[in-house]
Amino acid sequence: MKVMVTGGAGYVGSHCAHLLREWGHELLVFDNLSKGHRQAIDESELTIGDLGDKKQVRSAMAAFEPEAVMHFAASIEVGESVGNPLAYYRNNVINTINLLEVIKELGVRKLVFSSTCAVYGVPPSTPITEEMPTHPLSPYGRTKRMMELIFADCAAAWGLGYAALRYFNASGASLDGSIGEDHDPESHLIPIVLQAALGQRDQVQIYGTDYPTPDGTCVRDYIHVEDLAEAHLKAMLILSPGREIILNLGTGQGHSVREIIDLARKVTGRDIKVVEGPRRPGDCPVLYADPSLAQRTLTWQAKIADPQDIIASAWQWHMHHPNGFG
Numbered sequence: 001m002k003v004m005v006t007g008g009a010g011y012v013g014s015h016c017a018h019l020l021r022e023w024g025h026e027l028l029v030f031d032n033l034s035k036g037h038r039q040a041i042d043e044s045e046l047t048i049g050d051l052g053d054k055k056q057v058r059s060a061m062a063a064f065e066p067e068a069v070m071h072f073a074a075s076i077e078v079g080e081s082v083g084n085p086l087a088y089y090r091n092n093v094i095n096t097i098n099l100l101e102v103i104k105e106l107g108v109r110k111l112v113f114s115s116t117c118a119v120y121g122v123p124p125s126t127p128i129t130e131e132m133p134t135h136p137l138s139p140y141g142r143t144k145r146m147m148e149l150i151f152a153d154c155a156a157a158w159g160l161g162y163a164a165l166r167y168f169n170a171s172g173a174s175l176d177g178s179i180g181e182d183h184d185p186e187s188h189l190i191p192i193v194l195q196a197a198l199g200q201r202d203q204v205q206i207y208g209t210d211y212p213t214p215d216g217t218c219v220r221d222y223i224h225v226e227d228l229a230e231a232h233l234k235a236m237l238i239l240s241p242g243r244e245i246i247l248n249l250g251t252g253q254g255h256s257v258r259e260i261i262d263l264a265r266k267v268t269g270r271d272i273k274v275v276e277g278p279r280r281p282g283d284c285p286v287l288y289a290d291p292s293l294a295q296r297t298l299t300w301q302a303k304i305a306d307p308q309d310i311i312a313s314a315w316q317w318h319m320h321h322p323n324g325f326g
Helices: 011-022 054-064 078-083 085-106 139-158 189-197 225-238 257-268 292-298 307-320
Strands: 002-006 026-031 046-048 068-071 110-116 161-167 169-171 204-207 222-224 244-249 274-277
Touching (some): 002 011, 002 054, 011 068, 011 225, 026 054, 054 085, 068 085, 078 085, 085 139, 110 139, 110 225, 161 225, 169 225, 169 307, 189 204, 189 307, 222 307, 225 244, 244 292, 257 307
Parallel strands (some): 002 068, 068 110, 169 222
């Protein structure tokens, strides 16, 4: 298929582009490179553009004529969204509406969307199923939920087929070592811990040690980025006009902050200094997925589910790319 990948030079987007290429699909990566990296993708596939400029979007899509769109371009920092909500509503909602208008105009009927478990807020219980209520706690989570609702309206109005994939904590790096996680600033636990192991940080801050969890720290579901990529491709292949798919992507296992740090010490063989601090506003004690619906719908399952293996793949990337793509 011919697939347009917005935000395809970013972390998850570049891994999806990598797998699309391996599976023989033809790609157009559309990215403004504000957060993505040229080195993460094949430059022959890159069109530098911004979803805020609908003329740019229309020009790129009309020339390429995609059969499907994978949409990763978004702002993703929860804390930043609280301090600057309008930037998040503009980038994540308004710019996606620009994309949808062009998709409708050009007759594209398949859209795979990068959603998030943040749409749930504090769940009534765990593991989290797709039927649970959505009460996002941040502007970031609300923008993602808003787009899911807009996609549903588009499906009803003009037959858009869409998959909203709610992933949990995307982690790790490609197993061939070619691409990995490089955010500035970095806010994800595993790369922060590995930067401390490399001596690039003095310490790792634990936010909250009094949660109602076995060791007092937050519990999360860490899913390998290549497993996420495979789920996106499988969702794209089963979509049809008007079909609506909403799925949790996770391993079904929860691991605490302390557990991840201890595993990182084991993987790296290095000491990692920890400093304990107060809770952050909005952090939920426990979040992990029930991935059974995704497993049934996509004939898919996370292959790299052991957090030690996930951390090991990330460690290989960080050791060989201590400055990321820089």
